[in-house]
Amino acid sequence: MERRLDPAVPGRGAQSGSVPDRFGLAQREQDGDWRDYMEILDGPPVKLRTTVTEEHPKTILTFNQSPDIGFDRSINAYRGCEHGCIYCFARPTHAFHDLSPGLDFETRLFAKPNAAQLLCETLARPRYKPKPIAMGTNTDPYQPIEGRYRITRSLLEVCLATRHPVTITTKSDRVLKDLDLLTELARLDLIAVAISVTTLDTRLSGLLEPRAPAPGKRLAALKSLVEAKVPAHCSIAPIIPAITDEFMEDIVSRIGAIGVRSVGWIPLRLPHEVAPLFREWLSVHFPDRGDKVMAIVRSMRGGRDNDPDFFTRMKPSGVWADLFRARFRIAKKRAGIEMNRFQLDIGKFVTPSLDGQLQLL
Template sequence: MFWHMERRPESEVSGRGAQSGAVPQRFGLAAREVDRDWRHHMESLDGPPVKLRTTVIEERPRSILTFNTSPDIGFDRSINAYRGCEHGCIYCFARPTHAYHDLSPGLDFETRLFAKPEAARLLRETLAKPAYRPRPIAMGTNTDPYQPIERRYRITRQILEVCLDTRHPVTITTKSDRVCDDMDLLVELAALDLVAVGISVTTLDAGLSAKLEPRAASPAKRLAALGKLVEAGVPAHCAVAPVIPAITDSFMEEIVAQAAGLGVRSVGWIPLRLPNEVAPLFREWLSVHFPERGDKVMSIVRSIRGGRDNDPRFFTRMKPSGVWADLFRARFRVAAARAGIGKQRFALDSSRFRPPTANGQLRLL
């Protein structure tokens, strides 16, 4: 195994998804000496406090646009304005990235965050390069661009302003109704075929959502945000994601029906993924919240992932196999057909792009 738990919880850690810190050993983190302050020594004796404070470190990277060559995803570039995510979704596949900072993919991932306040300036500089060729920028592919600290930093809004100024296409994935704070920009971008917004809805049970994704918007607020986007003419997609066997799959049909009732014309589903440290964290979460159901959940997960907690291979990582996967796929297909809704591919327009000048400013004419 490539992990160990700093502390196994005897009771729920209030208001957080992870119940402890999963320390990755893939990078030798567990063996490194760390100069810890008195609070860490206090926690080793008394356990972590019932409520953990969120801290934010401002990061100054040299670039902001990340390119990828993955053959099984629909974008080749992305921006992540933040590292870590206060939403605290226990299933978040981005958790292991915190290990690169010698931080835990568990509680550190949702309490020790990084913000990139220079993101908009860096984006302008990249778009001004003579060799740059526009294609849609994906936001929200790693951590949520509309997590709570966005209201303070407004980095996502600044990036959208750059996209509007330069007529650059962008896609957004979030589980927050805070996306509606930028409706003015989204409407202008949509009028130019430059934006599409996806909102993921995991369950319709607010109590279950509070356990799975404790600081994300409630399911009702996410659905309401989808309705507002549709009403404003912004292309909107509802992702039933992730589908967690024996925990959230029972909500699949009703989520599809409610999304269709709001006028959403695009819907899809994504099965649970448990890469690296996410698997032990999720098992721990099950032991706290669903101890009687944990073995069944993980048995189904393994059955759709070739007998493992996770299948990391290209193409198959996004497409589960086996009897249970076929059942979920059939259920979703029937629900979508009954609701008169399908998965749309939003065609965003890259031809309108107008690069800034070398110093990152737009040309006057």
């Protein structure tokens, strides 16, 4: 049964919760349960509750061989993300578990409380070779439930104890809760933190990223990281044509003024179910320009809603893409930002003593 509220689901990014048919998954049929009759009579619940299920995987480090991304291993402490960013490219991963990439992705979350122990076991393997671990590549490591589970913090504690390099990508100023660990990691050249800023308009952010911290808080977090000498990167991501691209220059100027020395931009990606979810979002919040937005997106993606191919998926083409690149290059020059990448030290790694390390967790 599809869950939908018209014209908008308050406090959520997605506007519906239908299960996709990409894997041949049937929609849930009414089974005579009292909840089905309740929804028929009263409609779907006005306020969707967030639930968290603890899971205990056998491994925590995911390796990849993608030729166009800058890391070969990553950790995701959580599945699903309460931030509810409508454009999130990770939404389709929920479909693997017979859950909706729409509302389920932001309301039915999964936490991995044994993540730090699993990381210790992986790092202790005789053949393990260190390279930076990327955190936040799929779902945000500092989404609201981190305040309760503190899984990300426990992973950083392992990285500090073993002198293992790590990178963090987040939309949350909650990262400052771990500033004590970040400063120690930074002192050893073991950490870089990227904070994503999509817009400077608080109201627009509330529609795009309904449960993520406001843009001002993210800029303040970047400033705090710079002051603490933690390598900080600002990711203007994603650039949504005719919706957020107008803020590009102002964001670059603002982060340059607070001392951020690394910045990049990422174009909107709409893989699998994200495309129809985003179209639906446009129809609710920007019905006057939805067609224009998608026309520009397709012009940068070879006539498609999304380009999944290696190398080109991160590099849109066409007149609009060239315009964004030129604007970004000029804004970056005006802000005096030249550095693009941070080099982390892999030479300090110490293989953990498994018994002793586990006693610390």
